[in-house]
Amino acid sequence: MNTLIREMRGAVAFIERNINLIKRYWGWELVWLIYSLVNSLAVTYIGAGMERISGQSLDTQYLITYLLVGTLIWSYLSVIFYSISEMIAWERWEGTIEYTFMAPVSRLTHLVGTTLFAIVYGILRTLVILLIVASFFHLDLSGANLPGAVLLLLAGSVSFVGLGILAAVLPLLYPERGAQMTNAAAAILLLISGVYYPVEILPGWLQVIASASPATYVIRGMRACLLHGESTRALISTVLFLIGAGIAVIAMGLLIFQRVERYAKRAGRLKRSG
Amino acid sequence: MSTPALELNQVCKVFAKKERDKTKARFAPKKRKKVIALDDVSLSVNRREIFGVLGPNGSGKSTLIRLLSTLLIPDKGTIRVFGHDVEKEEFEVKRLINRVSVDAAFFKKFSPLENLTYAARLYGMPMREAREKMRQIMLRLGLKEETFNQPMEHMSRGMQQKVAVARGFLTSPTLLLLDEPTTGLDPHSKRDVQGFVRQIRAEHDATILLTTHDMEEADRLCDRIAIIDEGKIIALDTPKGLKGLVSKRNGHEPTLEDVFIELTGKKMEEKEVE
DSSP states (O other): OHHHHHHHHHHHHHHHHHHHHHHHTHHHHHHHHHHHHHHHHHHHHHHHHHHHHHOSOOOHHHHHHHHHHHHHHHHHHHHHHHHHHHHHHHHHHHTOHHHHHTSSOOHHHHHHHHHHHHHHHHHHHHHHHHHHHHTTSOOOOTTOOHHHHHHHHHHHHHHHHHHHHHHHHHHHHOTTTHHHHHHHHHHHHHHHTTSSSOGGGSOHHHHHHHTTOHHHHHHHHHHHHHHHOOOHHHHHHHHHHHHHHHHHHHHHHHHHHHHHHHHHHHHTOOSTTO | OOOOSEEEEEEEEEEEEEEOOTTSOTTSOOEEEEEEEEEEEEEEEOTTOEEEEEOOTTSSHHHHHHHHTTSSOOSEEEEEETTEETTTTHHHHHHHEEEEOSSOOOOTTSOHHHHHHHHHHHTTOOHHHHHHHHHHHHHHTTOOGGGTTSOGGGSOHHHHHHHHHHHHHHTOOSEEEEESTTTTOOHHHHHHHHHHHHHHHHHHOOEEEEEESOHHHHHHHOSEEEEEETTEEEEEEOHHHHHTTSOOBTTBOOOHHHHHHHHHSSOSOOOOOO
16 A cells, blocks of 8 residues: 555656646747647648649538648647657756656656656647637537547557657667657658548558557547547447557557666666766 | 675676777777776675765766666676665665765756655655655755745756755665765855764664765765775775875875875876766
8 A cells, every 4th residue: 555655656746747847848838839739720721722722622621620630639649659758858858867767666657647647738738729720710520429539539548658658768778869769750650640641542561550550540530530420339449459559569668668777777878968 | 783784795887888999980880898887896884884985086986876776787796785686676775775966966947846846756755744854954954945946957056966965865765875965065065964964874874875075074974985996996994994004194194185095096086987
C-alpha cells in the first residue's frame, strides 16, 4: 500500500511538472498552438479550393470534413507522441535528467504521469483548435457517431503512448540529436498514416509500412464514424485491435527503454548536457 | 559488527571516448580511446561518518558519486549501500540516498518551491510535511522567504546552490552524497552549508560522503579523507593521520594541501576526463 501511495505521488510529480512547464513556457505553447491552428486551416482550405483547382464539380463539404478530421486527429495524436517522447528531452534541456533518474520512482510511474497529462492536454488543445477551425467552415456532423469517435480516439491513444516511449529512447541514446530524430519519426508517421489522403494512393511498399502504423487505423475509423456515421458495434474490432496493439507496443517500448537506460548507465550517457 | 554505510570492493569504471587522429584527414573516422575513471577502488565508510574524497577534476570523484547514485554501472567490482548492491537492488539504494551536485541542476524557470515540490513528490513525501520542511531548510540555509517563489534563473549561482543543498537534505537521506556542494559559494554561505552538514549528521544519523577541492573544508568537516588521483586511491586516513604522512614545513604543521602536493606531485589544478 505504501509503495502504491509513493508511486502515485511520483506520478503526480510528473503531471504537476508538465503543467508548470506549460505555465512557464506559455509563449512557446502559444506559438505552437498558432502553428497547429494555421496548419489545420491551411490544409482544410486545400479541400475548400479543390473545385477551383481542378475546374470540376466536387463535393467540397465532404473534402473539407475529410481533411479536417485528418488534421485534428493528427494534432491530437502528435501531442500524445511528443509529450511522451519529450519526457527525456525536457530533462536533458533543463539539466535535471540525473536528478530524476536517481529518484526512487519507477519508469512505469514516470510514464503513467506523463501519459495522463498528455491525454488531457491533447484533448483540450485539440478542442481549442476544433472550435476555432469550425468557425471558419460550415461543419455538418449531424450524422456522425461521436461516442464511437471518442472511443476510437482513446483506443488509438494507447498505441501512441507506446510509440512515444519508443521515441523517448532516442534522446537517451543520442544526447545531442535524439530530440530531432523524434521529429523525423513523427514525420514518417504523418506520411504513411493517411492523415490527408487515403493510404491506397501510396506506393505498394509504403502501404505495407502504413499497415504497421496505428494512426492508419485510427484515422480511417474516425472518418468512417464522422463522415459516414459508422456504428460503434462495427468499430469494436478496430478498437480491440488498437488496444491490443497498443498494449504490445507499450510493453515493447518499456522493455527497450529499460535496456537502453541500462546501456546509458554503462556508457555514461545520463550526464546532464550529454 | 554493523553493516558499513558504504562499501566499495575493487571498483573499476572505464569510459570510451571518441577522438580524432590528428595525423589523418579531417573526415576520417574517429578512434575510440579508453579513459580509466576509477581503477580498482576499495573503501568502506562507517555509519554517521563524514567521509571526504579529495582530488583534482578528472581524478574520478564525480564518477564515484555517480556510481553511488545509481547513475552509472561499474564495469568491475561491487558497491554496497547499507548492505544493498547498487546494481541488483537499485531501488532500495535510491530510497536511502540523495545527492547535491556541483552544477545546480533545476528547472530554471520554476521557483525553488516548485523545484523542491517536484523533488518531494518524486521521493514520495507527504506534501504537508514536505512544505514545512522546505521552508525550514531554506531559511536555515540563509535563503530569504521572498525568494521562495521567484524563478531560479533570476537567482545568483550561490543561491541556486543553496536550493540544491536544500533539495538534497529535504528527503532526509541516510547517505548523502555531496559533490563539491560549496563550490561557487561566498564565505558566509559556505559556513551556512558546512554548519548544516554537521547539524544533519548530528540530528538525523546521516552518513555523508563529500567530494571537494577545498582543503580547509575537508579538514574542518571530515572524519576521514581519501585522496584520489587518476582513478586510484593513493591515501586514506583521518585529516590528522594524513598530515602525519608529511614532514613539517618551515617549522609549521603541514596542511592538507601540503599532503596533497606531496602525494600526487600536483596542485588542485583541473583537467576534465569525463
